[in-house]
Amino acid sequence: MRVLGVDPGLTRCGVGVVDGGIGQPLRLVAVGVIRTPVDDDPAQRLFALQTELEQWVERHQPDAVAVERVFAKANIKGIMGTAQASAVPMLAAARRGLPLAMHTPSEVKAAVTGNGRADKAQVTSMVTRILRLDVAPKPADAADALALAICHVWRGGAQDRLAQAVARQRAGVRR
Amino acid sequence: MRVLGVDPGLTRCGVGVVDGGIGQPLRLVAVGVIRTPVDDDPAQRLFALQTELEQWVERHQPDAVAVERVFAKANIKGIMGTAQASAVPMLAAARRGLPLAMHTPSEVKAAVTGNGRADKAQVTSMVTRILRLDVAPKPADAADALALAICHVWRGGAQDRLAQAVARQRAGVRR
Numbered sequence: 001m002r003v004l005g006v007d008p009g010l011t012r013c014g015v016g017v018v019d020g021g022i023g024q025p026l027r028l029v030a031v032g033v034i035r036t037p038v039d040d041d042p043a044q045r046l047f048a049l050q051t052e053l054e055q056w057v058e059r060h061q062p063d064a065v066a067v068e069r070v071f072a073k074a075n076i077k078g079i080m081g082t083a084q085a086s087a088v089p090m091l092a093a094a095r096r097g098l099p100l101a102m103h104t105p106s107e108v109k110a111a112v113t114g115n116g117r118a119d120k121a122q123v124t125s126m127v128t129r130i131l132r133l134d135v136a137p138k139p140a141d142a143a144d145a146l147a148l149a150i151c152h153v154w155r156g157g158a159q160d161r162l163a164q165a166v167a168r169q170r171a172g173v174r175r
Numbered sequence: 176m177r178v179l180g181v182d183p184g185l186t187r188c189g190v191g192v193v194d195g196g197i198g199q200p201l202r203l204v205a206v207g208v209i210r211t212p213v214d215d216d217p218a219q220r221l222f223a224l225q226t227e228l229e230q231w232v233e234r235h236q237p238d239a240v241a242v243e244r245v246f247a248k249a250n251i252k253g254i255m256g257t258a259q260a261s262a263v264p265m266l267a268a269a270r271r272g273l274p275l276a277m278h279t280p281s282e283v284k285a286a287v288t289g290n291g292r293a294d295k296a297q298v299t300s301m302v303t304r305i306l307r308l309d310v311a312p313k314p315a316d317a318a319d320a321l322a323l324a325i326c327h328v329w330r331g332g333a334q335d336r337l338a339q340a341v342a343r344q345r346a347g348v349r350r
Contacts, residue, residue: 042277046262047269070255080245083258087221088266090259094222102217 001156002029004062005149006053007141008070008086010036010045014141015053017060018131018149026150028131029060031142042081050088057092065093066152068144069102103151108144111151123147176331177204179237180324181228182316183245183261185211185220189316190228192235193306193324201325203306204235206317217256225263232267240268241327243319244277278326283319286326298322 001021007014013034020026034052036045057065067089070082093100106116113126124143128136130150137143176196182189188209195201209227211220232240242264245257268275281291288301299318303311305325312318 041269041275043265043269043275046265050266080258083255084262084265087259087262090218090221091225091263091266094216094218100216100218 001153002062003064003066003149003152004057004060005066005145006089007068007144007148008082008089010049010081010085011038012141013049013085014145015056016142016145016149017062018146018153020153026131026153028133031137031146033139033142046084046088049085053088053092064099064152065089066101066103066148068148069104101152103148108147108151111154112147176328177237178239178241178324178327179232179235180241180320181264182243182319182323183257183264184316185224185256185260186213187316188224188260189320190231191317191320191324192237193321193328195328201306201328203308206312206321208314208317221259221263224260228263228267239274239327240264241276241278241323243323244279276327278323283322283326286329287322
């Protein structure tokens with residue numbers, strides 16, 4: 001299973017691709033950050049983000065897309081751009097019929113570090129260990145995108161196992 | 176000048192196309208609402224909105240796109256979907272190199288009714304009069320989209336006249 005994780009943003013959009021499955025080690029495929037110029041028109045920035053993200057999807061052909069769920073918190077101005085940016089991977093997934101999941105930051109932190117309140121350094125450190133990388137992925141947006149993809153493989157896997165268990169039990173009941 | 180006005184939303188997205196220019200009457204070209212099912216996945220809804228909005232753009236070939244600027248206010252949950260929906264006309268315009276403007280609700284109300292705090296009934300009533308329609312456009316989202324397009328023609332026209340005046344003055348200074 002190949003997962004594309006996207007930490008949406010107009011200034012820096014983290015992108016990470018991970019291969020993996022339940023009971024097998026995860027593998028880094030690619031990681032990076034898509035940047036768009038702060039001085040550009042918001043619509044131009046969205047379009048530039050879309051153009052680059054589409055290239056990532058075409059190049060790596062993921063089986064699923066995981067996007068960080070955006071919350072309206074302190075920075076209301078920034079949140080609008082982030083919400084608009086999150087539409088880009090959502091559209092990319094829907095256009096191809098790829099399954100898409102939105103994970104909250106605390107779900108991602110809990111999945112990767114065991115602590116839903118872990119800080120950025122802890123997330124980066126665990127991502128580096130889980131993927132057995134020689135160098136920690138930078139910037140934090142890139143590490144977050146990988147953490148999203150890892151979270152998705154593990155949560156998706158758990159859901160699959162649950163579904164399999166339910167299916168097995170139903171099959172048992174019918175017998 | 177043909178303007179496509181878009182009042183973004185996932186449940187109801189108002190769309191209105193108006194022809195016009197400074198010193199000539201405005202003309203309704205088309206008006207409608209794009210709806211997506213509330214029970215569908217948000218990414219599916221965004222994609223369905225994009226598919227329909229692209230058809231509007233292809234069919235009517237606007238010279239400019241005007242989108243309502245989304246603000247984070249009371250309904251934080253709804254605002255995320257609206258912000259993501261607003262990415263769709265922004266991408267449609269940027270992809271084609273069409274000028275795009277974001278107008279706030281009070282700018283639109285002020286342009287159309289002379290009162291930045293006008294209510295929906297007043298906006299609909301003025302849109303109906305300005306476009307000399309026999310029947311008021313419904314629902315309110317459709318009337319809002321037309322109001323956006325009207326606002327854009329008039330504000331754009333004023334900016335153009337200012338730019339022309341500045342250009343004329345500069346030309347005069349050089350002589």
